[in-house]
Amino acid sequence: MILVVGATGQLGSQVVRRLRAEGTPVRALVRDRAAASDLAATGAELVVADLREPGSLDAALTGATAVVATANAIAPTTRGDTADAVDAGYAELVARAERAGVSRFVLAAVPETPLDARVPVARSKRRTEERLAGSGMSWLSLRMPPFTEVWLALVGSELPLRGEQRATLHRPYAALRRFRRLTGRTIDRFGVMVVPGPASARQAFLSVHDAAAGLAAAVRPEAGAGPLDLGGPEALSWTEVAEIYARVLDRRVRVVSQPAAVYAAVSRLAAPVAPSLAGVLALNRLIASSETAWDTADAARRLGLGPLRTVEQVLREKAALPVR
Ligand SMILES: NC(=O)c1ccc[n+]([C@@H]2O[C@H](COP(=O)([O-])OP(=O)(O)OC[C@H]3O[C@@H](n4cnc5c(N)ncnc54)[C@H](OP(=O)(O)O)[C@@H]3O)[C@@H](O)[C@H]2O)c1
Known part of the structure; x- marks a missing residue:
């Protein structure tokens, strides 16, 4: 029995669907x-629990052989879902999973960067990896670059969200809703793509569906242990992403770059009054100041994954779907 923590999220729900499609018993x-x-x-069997109520985790873990954890507080929908509260919940989850006899723990993580200590989501991933390393469980932390179906929407389009179930960007988080209303269609309407950091920075954009396949595959102990970087099949600059958008939408698309310093400054201002928003801005700062120009074909092979989706493939598939 595999316990998926974060099962109602965009990635988490895909992990549930993928494992179930393989016939694996899943508790969500x-x-x-x-x-x-x-x-x-x-x-999937449903279990009601909350990372912020540690006592509720024991029943969820009873009889589980493995945990796949994707839960995070980047788009919180429940009061009190801060990055720190979820991080404390992860500490409980790791400790209680070990006590419950879970033998394998798979974490959805982000790449390691020099800024991690200053970005709540990245800081929490590093801490969770440390806790896992100190546990007696076999574990794998899949460190992944920006997801195609999330970040290519965040830069100004509805297209990557077409057909997506439980999209993170559709979560009822007020700050995100306002941000999407303002910026959600700048590519579609005006041909303007607003990106974090330099237009030349490269990211190995990974489809969220390939990420789910990676996490599901990582449950097998043969997938190995420790941190593992898994990126998409090509590392693209934002300029190249704009060219792909231009081909798919058949319109001119230009890139407007937002410097990392802007996100850092606004994040600092937001921190005392809106910590969740500050966390999102800090994540943008991290993306703006780091690259994932990775070739992770070996990691994909190690996980037994088939060909991974390119950005152009994802966007063309979306463009062929009916608009709702
Ligand atoms: N997006 C990217 O580009 C990217 C790139 C690399 C890695 N990642 C990592 O991949 C994962 C993305 O997961 P996702 O797309 O499924 O996230 P998501 O759509 O943002 O959903 C968040 C999930 O976390 C759950 N959660 C939050 N607080 C919780 C709590 N206190 N107790 C229990 N559950 C809680 C939510 O439950 P409710 O629905 O009940 O709120 C929901 O299931 C994250 O770990 C992220 O750091 C993302």
């Missing part, structure tokens, strides 16, 4: 059973 940790009928329909 949810906070609202009534809002998870799509997950129950996959045949």
Whole structure:
């Protein structure tokens, strides 16, 4: 039995679907059973628990052989879901998983960068990796670059969200809703792509569906242990992404770059009054000041993954879907 923590998220729900499609028994940790009928329909068992209520985790872990953890507080929908609270929940989850006899723990993580200590989500991933390394469990932390279906929407398009179930960017988080209303269609309407950092910075954009396949595959101990970088099949600059958008949408698309210093300054201002928003801005700062110009074909082979989706493939598939 595999416990998926974060099962109602964009990536987490894909992990549930993928494992269920393989016939693997899955327990999906949810906070609202009534809002998870799509997950129950996959045949997954639902368990109601919350990372912020450590006592609720024990029942969720009973009988689980492995945990796949994707939960995070980047788009919080419940009061009190701060990065620190979720991080404390991860500490409990790791300790209680070991006590419950879980033998394998798979973490959805972000790349290691020199800024990690200053970015709540990255800081929490590093701490969780340390806790896992200090546990007796076999573990794998899949460090992944920006997801195509998330970040290519964040820079100004609805296209990457077409057909996506439980999209992070559709979560009812007020700050995100306002941001999307302002910036969500600048590519589609005006041909303007607003990107974090230099237009020349390269990222190995990974489809969220390939990320889910990677996490599902990482449950097998043969996938190895420790941190593992998994990127998409090509490392593209934002300029190259704009060229792909231009081809797919058949319109001119120009890149407007937002310097990392802008995100750093606004994040500092937001921190005392809106810590969640500050966390999102800090993540943008991290993306703006780091690259993932990776070739991770070996990692994909180690996980037994088939060909990974290119950005152009994802966008063309989306463009062929009906608009809702
Ligand atoms: N997006 C990217 O580009 C990217 C790149 C690399 C790595 N990653 C990592 O990949 C993962 C993305 O996951 P996702 O797309 O599924 O996230 P998501 O769509 O943002 O969903 C967040 C999930 O976390 C759960 N959660 C939050 N607080 C919780 C708590 N206190 N107790 C239990 N569950 C809680 C949410 O539950 P509710 O629905 O109940 O709120 C939801 O299931 C993250 O770990 C992220 O750091 C993302």
